[in-house]
Amino acid sequence: MSSRYNHSPNVLVTLSNRYRHNSWNTLSRRYHSTVGITSIARASAATPRLIAAATREVAAADRFGTVTAAIYQIVGAVGALGVVAASKLTFDALLQPESARFGLTVSLLALAFMTALTGSVGALQTQQHRLLGERVSQRVWDRVLDTTARADLVTYESAGFATSLERVQQNALTRPFAVTTALLGLTGSLLGVVTMSAVLIGVEPLLVPILLAAGLPAVLLARWASRTEFAFAHRLTPLFRRRNYLRQLLTQRPYAAELRAFHSTKPLRERHRELNAGINVQLRQQVRRRQLIAGLTTIGVALSLTAALLAIIGLVRSGRIDLPAAGAAAIAVRLLSSQLGTLFTSIGGLLESAPFLADLERFVASAPPSPATGEKRPLRQGIVLRDISFRYPEQDRPAVDAVDIEIGAGEVVALVGENGSGKTTLAKIVAGLYDPDLGTRRWDGADAPPADIRASVTVIFQDFVRYQMTLRDNITISDGDRPGDEESVHDAARRAGVLGVTRELPHGLDTMLGRDLDEGSDLSGGQWQRVALARALYRDTSLVVLDEPAAALDPRAEHELFADVRAMLGGRAALLISHRFSSTRMADRIYVLDAGRVVECGTHDELMVGAGQYAELYRLQSAAYR
Numbered sequence: 355m356s357s358r359y360n361h362s363p364n365v366l367v368t369l370s371n372r373y374r375h376n377s378w379n380t381l382s383r384r385y386h387s388t389v390g391i392t393s394i395a396r397a398s399a400a401t402p403r404l405i406a407a408a409t410r411e412v413a414a415a416d417r418f419g420t421v422t423a424a425i426y427q428i429v430g431a432v433g434a435l436g437v438v439a440a441s442k443l444t445f446d447a448l449l450q451p452e453s454a455r456f457g458l459t460v461s462l463l464a465l466a467f468m469t470a471l472t473g474s475v476g477a478l479q480t481q482q483h484r485l486l487g488e489r490v491s492q493r494v495w496d497r498v499l500d501t502t503a504r505a506d507l508v509t510y511e512s513a514g515f516a517t518s519l520e521r522v523q524q525n526a527l528t529r530p531f532a533v534t535t536a537l538l539g540l541t542g543s544l545l546g547v548v549t550m551s552a553v554l555i556g557v558e559p560l561l562v563p564i565l566l567a568a569g570l571p572a573v574l575l576a577r578w579a580s581r582t583e584f585a586f587a588h589r590l591t592p593l594f595r596r597r598n599y600l601r602q603l604l605t606q607r608p609y610a611a612e613l614r615a616f617h618s619t620k621p622l623r624e625r626h627r628e629l630n631a632g633i634n635v636q637l638r639q640q641v642r643r644r645q646l647i648a649g650l651t652t653i654g655v656a657l658s659l660t661a662a663l664l665a666i667i668g669l670v671r672s673g674r675i676d677l678p679a680a681g682a683a684a685i686a687v688r689l690l691s692s693q694l695g696t697l698f699t700s701i702g703g704l705l706e707s708a709p710f711l712a713d714l715e716r717f718v719a720s721a722p723p724s725p726a727t728g729e730k731r732p733l734r735q736g737i738v739l740r741d742i743s744f745r746y747p748e749q750d751r752p753a754v755d756a757v758d759i760e761i762g763a764g765e766v767v768a769l770v771g772e773n774g775s776g777k778t779t780l781a782k783i784v785a786g787l788y789d790p791d792l793g794t795r796r797w798d799g800a801d802a803p804p805a806d807i808r809a810s811v812t813v814i815f816q817d818f819v820r821y822q823m824t825l826r827d828n829i830t831i832s833d834g835d836r837p838g839d840e841e842s843v844h845d846a847a848r849r850a851g852v853l854g855v856t857r858e859l860p861h862g863l864d865t866m867l868g869r870d871l872d873e874g875s876d877l878s879g880g881q882w883q884r885v886a887l888a889r890a891l892y893r894d895t896s897l898v899v900l901d902e903p904a905a906a907l908d909p910r911a912e913h914e915l916f917a918d919v920r921a922m923l924g925g926r927a928a929l930l931i932s933h934r935f936s937s938t939r940m941a942d943r944i945y946v947l948d949a950g951r952v953v954e955c956g957t958h959d960e961l962m963v964g965a966g967q968y969a970e971l972y973r974l975q976s977a978a979y980r
């Protein structure tokens with residue numbers, strides 16, 4: 355098979371050769387290099403690039419919102435500077451009223467105004483971050499959904515892809531918000547650090563390096579946190595997947611009846627509890643690691659703050675600065691320290707998110723760059739598959755092995771065989787959903803791209819989807835490009851025998867079906883199956899593949915369907931898969947599959963004459979009805 359995922363359980367590993375060298379990826383590798391002095395230098399060199407990449411992401415999501423947030427940051431920084439200046443004025447008015455430029459009342463009013471300004475800007479910022487975080491999250495989700503839409507079926511079904519998708523889903527929701535918050539925190543605190551440093555340099559330049567010294571260990575600790583967090587997410591994703599699956603089983607409607615009938619809620623809850631316990635053990639270890647890192651960071655910041663305050667006391671004692679200047683310096687030191695705290699936390703947040711975002715980039719790169727759109731082709735002669743083989747990833751033997759089949763234009767061809775003989779797999783190859791590893795698939799005598807085959811063949815699987823939408827949507831969703839004119843919807847419904855159902859529904863074609871989302875009208879299994887058939891016929895392709903189209907139909911409905919299947923198909927060719935031999939005996943040709951190989955082929959009468967597998971299975975089934 356041409357798919358690059360065929361023999362690899364992990365899409366990301368397979369894709370490492372095609373690894374796209376973008377900023378997130380480059381940065382992620384940087385942050386996973388060895389710890390040491392050189393890595394500090396690398397981290398500091400990479401941080402501006404990381405910030406630039408994050409800024410691009412956030413700005414691409416919402417340019418206006420980003421500018422607004424930046425304005426709030428600037429106003430916040432100016433406000434903080436104003437608080438220090440007003441404090442200095444207040445100290446001057448209080449301690450040296452004779453030489454003060456303003457009186458106590460004016461100074462206090464200025465202090466109150468500046469404090470109110472910084473406070474209210476803080477509240478505005480919080481709401482703006484929320485808005486921006488949501489926009490970034492939406493953009494990331496769009497990219498995830500684009501990727502899943504582009505991924506071919508084999509990729510989609512591989513365990514590696516599913517695990518990557520789960521991990522990306524878990525983080526796509528939270529990380530972009532964390533990056534946005536970190537980025538905005540970083541710009542705001544950077545402004546704050548610059549302004550407060552300018553104030554302190556005016557008092558005593560030595561105070562600035564004392565406070566900045568806390569930064570180096572803080573950044574290193576943040577890198578450590580980033581590594582442990584990514585490794586933790588990698589370890590836990592399989593557990594989260596299993597737990598999510600159990601939660602679906604335990605909460606979703608399709609499973610409710612069987613779970614109650616088997617009293618299986620209790621054992622499933624027990625498994626859920628065991629998974630929770632396993633997750634809790636790992637989470638506790640991770641939380642302890644993070645607490646240690648946070649504790650060490652706080653100690654570093656507290657030490658530098660104490661050192662700066664001691665330095666101020668020393669300056670006052672030695673008479674190098676007066677008391678009002680010392681008071682303003684103490685406030686500036688306190689503000690600078692908290693701005694530095696925000697700065698380091700923000701850098702830490704960005705560092706922590708970088709590997710997750712690189713993971714997202716790898717995931718996005720794992721699907722083909724653009725969705726292949728095919729062209730619908732009429733079937734004039736037929737589709738011919740020669741010497742076709744297909745093996746699923748990680749499987750020892752091929753599911754389809756050197757198969758030859760053909761379906762002529764307008765023909766009804768049946769595939770029969772025991773469970774696991776490869777019928778559905780072969781149907782997916784016919785429909786262009788899987789590419790064969792070996793062999794040829796020719797459409798009207800010529801090779802056709804898989805996308806064209808997919809556009810020209812309609813498939814309804816045994817586990818068809820029951821869309822929780824209106825009946826009309828359930829029919830027309832198979833051909834979104836076509837305007838759903840009343841006549842074609844009606845025609846598909848009539849051919850599939852849905853008109854009787856439509857008449858009974860309160861709003862006809864516009865009745866909501868299913869009860870998962872709204873209080874819609876639910877249908878019986880057989881009625882749903884007819885709706886799925888109408889969906890296949892609405893798409894109007896020259897070839898339809900029907901996998902067990904009558905599995906849920908009652909004997910009368912099944913008889914009606916197959917008695918005049920050609921009229922129902924309206925000239926379309928069909929590949930019919932069924933375990934009910936009564937349904938397939940009218941086919942122009944029947945292929946019998948066994949362990950992935952075609953072992954017999956012919957009309958019903960021809961196959962009954964040769965006493966092979968078909969004749970044996972047919973007699974077994976008809977004996978049951980005698």
Ligand SMILES: Nc1ncnc2c1ncn2[C@@H]1O[C@H](COP(=O)(O)OP(=O)(O)OP(=O)(O)O)[C@@H](O)[C@H]1O
Pocket residue numbers: 511746747749753771772773774775776777778779780
């Ligand atoms: N997604 C998959 N990944 C790996 N193996 C698969 C996958 N789907 C099917 N198989 C395997 O391929 C073989 C053929 O399966 P297939 O579903 O094509 O059989 P089938 O004839 O349609 O069976 P049934 O009559 O039960 O529907 C089986 O051995 C099955 O286990």
